[in-house]
Every structure is written in structure tokens, then in C-alpha cells.
Amino acid sequence: MRLAAQELLADTVTLHQYNASQGEFLPPAEFSATWPAGDGEMTQPRRQGLSAYVIGHGTVVVPDATNDLQPELVQTAHFQASGTHAFVGMRLQQGETPVGVIFFNFRRPRPFGPDDMAIAGILATYAAAAIARGRLSTRA
Secondary structure (H helix, E strand, O other): OHHHHHHHOOOEEEEEEEEOOOOEEOOHHHHEEEEOOOOHHHHOOOOOOHHHHHHHHOEEEEOOHHHHOOOOOOOOHHHHHOOOOEEEEEEEEEOOEEEEEEEEEEOOOOOOOHHHHHHHHHHHHHHHHHHHHHHHHHHO
16 A cells, blocks of 8 residues: 555555445455555445445546535545545456455645556556455455
């Protein structure tokens, strides 16, 4: 998580695992991660809100939450607790199956260029692969 944050110069990174067969996020104490380590709202998955929206839509990019937040996206307690003013949220998938979401959060508005999105996509691919490996090892 720390390395992912450093690659995009993000203030916080949050990852939540998702169980597609049940259509819900996995318990945060075991299956979520934040950097820097958080507690309270930062460790709670959203069944309604940004995490669920990203599962449904794939990638959400908000360069300036004050001016660019789509009306259907609500500023959740997690969003407010992190002091987020810009973010990239990406659905993590293995094949066509969603396995989680990752958010790169920034405390200041910022533009996201093609290089930023390419780096975020690579990091999301690695995160999805790590989740898949972890799930395989727990089945063994």
C-alpha cells in the first residue's frame, strides 16, 4: 500500500476486497488495507457509496471533488475522514470477476494525466493478482 501511494504521490490508499458471488465486501478487519494505517471510517467498507459505485462502474476519476463530483456519488464518512479532494477509484478484477476496489486519495485537487492512469492501472492489476494469490493460499 505504501509503495502504491508513493508511485502516485497519494496521501492515502485504501483497498477493500469484494466477494462477487455474495455481492458484498469482505469484513474490513481481515480483508481491507489502508496506508497510512487507519482506523474507524477508514477501515469500513461501503455497501452504498464510492466502493460500491466503483464495483459497478470500473474506474472513477475525480480531479476536484468540490467541482467534479458526479451527483450520484455521495461524500461518505470515509471520504470526509480521509480529507479527500481528488481521487482515482479502480475496480480490481481477475478476468471478469471483481475482487475489490482500490482508491488513491489526494488532499488537494490535481489533474490525472495518461501516465497517472497507466500507473494506477498497473498498481490495480498487481493488487488484484495479490488478492487472487491470497485467496488461493487460504483454500489450500
